[in-house]
Amino acid sequence: MGEVIIQLVINGLLLGGLYALLSIGLTLIFGVLEIVNFAHGEFLMISMYLAFLLFSFFGMDPYLSLIVILPVFFLFGYAIEKIIIKPLLNDPPLNQIFATIGLGLIFSNVALLLFKADFRTVKTPYSDVNLIFGNFFVSVPRLIAFLIAIALIAALLVYLKKTFTGKAIRALAQQRKAAMLMGIDVHRTYAIAFGIGIACVGAAGAVLLPLFFVFPTVGSLFSLIAFVIVILGGYNSLAGSLVAGLIIGLIEGFSGFFISPHLKEVVYFVLFIFILIFRPTGLFGKR
Amino acid sequence: MKAYLTTLVESAKRFRKPLIALAVVLALVIPLLPRNPFYQDLIIMIFFWATLATAWNLLGGFAGQISLGHAAFFGIGAYTSTILFLTFNLSPWIGMFAGAGLSMLVAFVVGFPTFRLTSHFFALATLAFGEVLRLLASYWRELTNGGVGLLIPHTPGFRNFIFDNKAAYAYVILVMLLAVLCVTYIFKKSRFGYSLFALREDQGAAESLGVNTHRAKMYALLISVFFTSIAGTFYAQYVAFIEPDIVFASHVSIQLALLSIIGGIGTVFGPLVGSLFLTPLDIFLRGWLGGVFSGLNFIVYGVILILAVMYFPLGIAGWIRKKIAGFEKAPALPKVTPADPAAGPDALTARRAVMGAPLMTVDSLSKRFGGLEAVKDLSFMVREGEILGLIGPNGAGKTTVFNLISGFIPADQGTIVFNGKDISSLKTPHCFCRECIGRTFQLVKPFGHMTVLENVMVGAFACTGHTEEARKESLAILQRIHLSHHAYTLASSLTIADRKRLELGRALATQPKLLLLDEVMAGLNPKETEDIIGIIRSISRDGVTIIMIEHVMKAVMSLSDRIVVINNGIKLVEGLPNDVVKDQRVIDAYLGGAYHATAGLK
Numbered sequence: 001m002g003e004v005i006i007q008l009v010i011n012g013l014l015l016g017g018l019y020a021l022l023s024i025g026l027t028l029i030f031g032v033l034e035i036v037n038f039a040h041g042e043f044l045m046i047s048m049y050l051a052f053l054l055f056s057f058f059g060m061d062p063y064l065s066l067i068v069i070l071p072v073f074f075l076f077g078y079a080i081e082k083i084i085i086k087p088l089l090n091d092p093p094l095n096q097i098f099a100t101i102g103l104g105l106i107f108s109n110v111a112l113l114l115f116k117a118d119f120r121t122v123k124t125p126y127s128d129v130n131l132i133f134g135n136f137f138v139s140v141p142r143l144i145a146f147l148i149a150i151a152l153i154a155a156l157l158v159y160l161k162k163t164f165t166g167k168a169i170r171a172l173a174q175q176r177k178a179a180m181l182m183g184i185d186v187h188r189t190y191a192i193a194f195g196i197g198i199a200c201v202g203a204a205g206a207v208l209l210p211l212f213f214v215f216p217t218v219g220s221l222f223s224l225i226a227f228v229i230v231i232l233g234g235y236n237s238l239a240g241s242l243v244a245g246l247i248i249g250l251i252e253g254f255s256g257f258f259i260s261p262h263l264k265e266v267v268y269f270v271l272f273i274f275i276l277i278f279r280p281t282g283l284f285g286k287r
Numbered sequence: 288m289k290a291y292l293t294t295l296v297e298s299a300k301r302f303r304k305p306l307i308a309l310a311v312v313l314a315l316v317i318p319l320l321p322r323n324p325f326y327q328d329l330i331i332m333i334f335f336w337a338t339l340a341t342a343w344n345l346l347g348g349f350a351g352q353i354s355l356g357h358a359a360f361f362g363i364g365a366y367t368s369t370i371l372f373l374t375f376n377l378s379p380w381i382g383m384f385a386g387a388g389l390s391m392l393v394a395f396v397v398g399f400p401t402f403r404l405t406s407h408f409f410a411l412a413t414l415a416f417g418e419v420l421r422l423l424a425s426y427w428r429e430l431t432n433g434g435v436g437l438l439i440p441h442t443p444g445f446r447n448f449i450f451d452n453k454a455a456y457a458y459v460i461l462v463m464l465l466a467v468l469c470v471t472y473i474f475k476k477s478r479f480g481y482s483l484f485a486l487r488e489d490q491g492a493a494e495s496l497g498v499n500t501h502r503a504k505m506y507a508l509l510i511s512v513f514f515t516s517i518a519g520t521f522y523a524q525y526v527a528f529i530e531p532d533i534v535f536a537s538h539v540s541i542q543l544a545l546l547s548i549i550g551g552i553g554t555v556f557g558p559l560v561g562s563l564f565l566t567p568l569d570i571f572l573r574g575w576l577g578g579v580f581s582g583l584n585f586i587v588y589g590v591i592l593i594l595a596v597m598y599f600p601l602g603i604a605g606w607i608r609k610k611i612a613g614f615e616k617a618p619a620l621p622k623v624t625p626a627d628p629a630a631g632p633d634a635l636t637a638r639r640a641v642m643g644a645p646l647m648t649v650d651s652l653s654k655r656f657g658g659l660e661a662v663k664d665l666s667f668m669v670r671e672g673e674i675l676g677l678i679g680p681n682g683a684g685k686t687t688v689f690n691l692i693s694g695f696i697p698a699d700q701g702t703i704v705f706n707g708k709d710i711s712s713l714k715t716p717h718c719f720c721r722e723c724i725g726r727t728f729q730l731v732k733p734f735g736h737m738t739v740l741e742n743v744m745v746g747a748f749a750c751t752g753h754t755e756e757a758r759k760e761s762l763a764i765l766q767r768i769h770l771s772h773h774a775y776t777l778a779s780s781l782t783i784a785d786r787k788r789l790e791l792g793r794a795l796a797t798q799p800k801l802l803l804l805d806e807v808m809a810g811l812n813p814k815e816t817e818d819i820i821g822i823i824r825s826i827s828r829d830g831v832t833i834i835m836i837e838h839v840m841k842a843v844m845s846l847s848d849r850i851v852v853i854n855n856g857i858k859l860v861e862g863l864p865n866d867v868v869k870d871q872r873v874i875d876a877y878l879g880g881a882y883h884a885t886a887g888l889k
Contacts, residue, residue, distance in 0.1 A: 036407040038414075087597055093406035095596035097353055098548060101541060102592030109582035109589070216582075220537070224418055227411050235408075262426050269419040272412065276400040 003135050008253040014142040016249020020242045021149035023229035025200030031173045031236030032193040035096045039104035040226055041219025043198055047205025048214035055122045062209045069202045077198025081191040111216040119213040127210055145207040152203055169193045228268045232275055234282030296611050318457030327453040333566045334460040340546035340558030341467045342514035348553035350507040351487030356413030358539035359420040360390040360512045364519025365534045369437050379448035383520040390516035391509050398508045421535035436530030448524040456525050467514045471555050478748040483507055485745040488734035497720035497749030497797055548595050551604030560603050643671035646832050652701035654687055661687040663856040674833045676847030680877050684856040685836045686729055689803050693726045694719035725799030727790035729806045735779030742778050742789055746796030761796055768792040768822055784815040804835040808842050
């Protein structure tokens, strides 16, 4: 039993790193723009299809495809912010919510038109390779996904800490008006923050592809996970998202083993409700 | 043209009741007209979606709580009645109410924790909830038959809620639609409707006016869920087949919002209008295009949704209402005897002599925010009928004191006794309002999408359940705060001075014994300040006790009977105005050495 638990911890943590990357973009966007991107999962789906197409047509490895996906998704997010989000920033929440829901509807159904409802995945040489340490397995694609996710999150945190634009983003998240008075170009910074958030979820899609299937509604599956992580992590704390991602990864591993993999969403939701009741500000949120 | 339209609008208003009756009669005849099943189905679907969307709108539009999980209650309704019918042969007419009961129970349990979330996260939580129920319904095969779905055998009969004639279904759903429309219509005009609008606009302000926001949201949710659930039963009986991916689908929830937004969110008839336009489009898209390009209808919805929220957020009914408002004559305002001119100092002095017992006694109140001690061991007392000035430098903790004694933040320590009753343990601001403590906010919080009169009526509803009474009361108050000419203006278009007046009027409408005024004169010009001083004086003369935070020293000096000065969260000095301003500590901490020179006080 002890060995099973250690194995579950390994799997859970590896998955959790990926989940952290998946949700950190959502956290960043909420922290800075104060809107929840309900199309988050659909952006993930698009990136998975993009990585799939790059693999199918050019034989490009999904991990390598990051060099395409990161800039493309950044620009994608930047453009969406300029066209749809910016005009709604001072509107009632209702308008913001349904704008991104509309986007999600369009994305997932365009994908349905183009790719039909089939499940697709890619077969890489390392897809089924495991590293073996004594009695424990470490799946190579999961390990790579984990390492890439952690590296990207670290890069993002350094970027926000060290660069001028990064500081501007953090300043906006703290106090919109004061940041404006300090001469920060608010609209450009918002678009950049949104672009970065979308690039993060794009990266998550690319590294997720070798581990999972892609289909038009795959987004809704992962957006639930991302939402729970954001709330658990405390709405707008990036470090909180990282830790919450790891925790959710562990919970998924354990509930999959001890309860049922089919009920993992139910477990998330129960967890979600409990967080709301007992710690509404999340693990790292300030009151 | 304009004159013609004005007459048209006026006569439409005069014949409102006959017009509504005519519409109902028309609706009753419509199901009988078509012989073609396609059109019969179209009519049923229009009524059906209108019922669901109207129910959704009560929560999403009126109360501003955007639920993306209403499919869950739709599904519970459909599954409960169907399972009871198939297993126990229980009539769906009864099963319908069993399902509604179950839905309301689930809604209560889920709503309780989720209502504390802000709008975006409430939407998110409900979306997650809907998804989880869909997964549960697919997973729990013993009960729901999983993804295979449940088929209701065709055994016509009234008892079985199964009919051969489609017109019968049309009448059933029409009755449901009329019921939900009636409920919405009645709510809109009632105290409950005003509470919902108020909490949608600003929860804090609504609480301060005595609205139990949590309870109001819960009622709106439960009523909304009830109708959603019975419409679920209707759907199951009409289509005779249900499966989790149909009745629990998240796009059902989105569809309800879409209809409300297009038709006019927050209006009574908006969702019906939305359904009249979009349901035929939906059937067309599914029928002709859905077969060829599956998903195309949702792409169209997505585009409509984005365009609507970006360029047409009022919706059809909202837009019409706005246009009509332009042609409406403002109703004549009843004449109320104007308040006397501001009383002179003599009257005030005379009143001071009769000042009564302590009304509120605050004892060693403390509040700490992390490392900052905002209020430290503060004690003071205000007598009945008194005007107490609360002054001190910015950041001294004045507004925190107000927040503590109006229930907006809990104190760490200390007691508040009001009117002989210990109110320190009261949890929410509306309880403080019920105890007759009214307040205004330094950063004004008007209910922007409501008229000035409606704003004040929310306050008046703290004391009366009658709409007409509240309206009369509020009109009198508007006169008193010199805002009558703006009674039918939207609060969002007021100037800052008028917003401050509105704050005052709204709080006054709750008929407080103690009124807390937080910088009602900040940002006003001297003439406006004079005006407000006069208003405050007249309020005080009516026996209302006042604590005012103010930086305008001229006003503080001329109004206050006593002054409490606080600095860094502790009480510095307390005393008569003329003594306080001469105190060296007050001069050092707040007034500055130049005060006496400029104010010309000796």
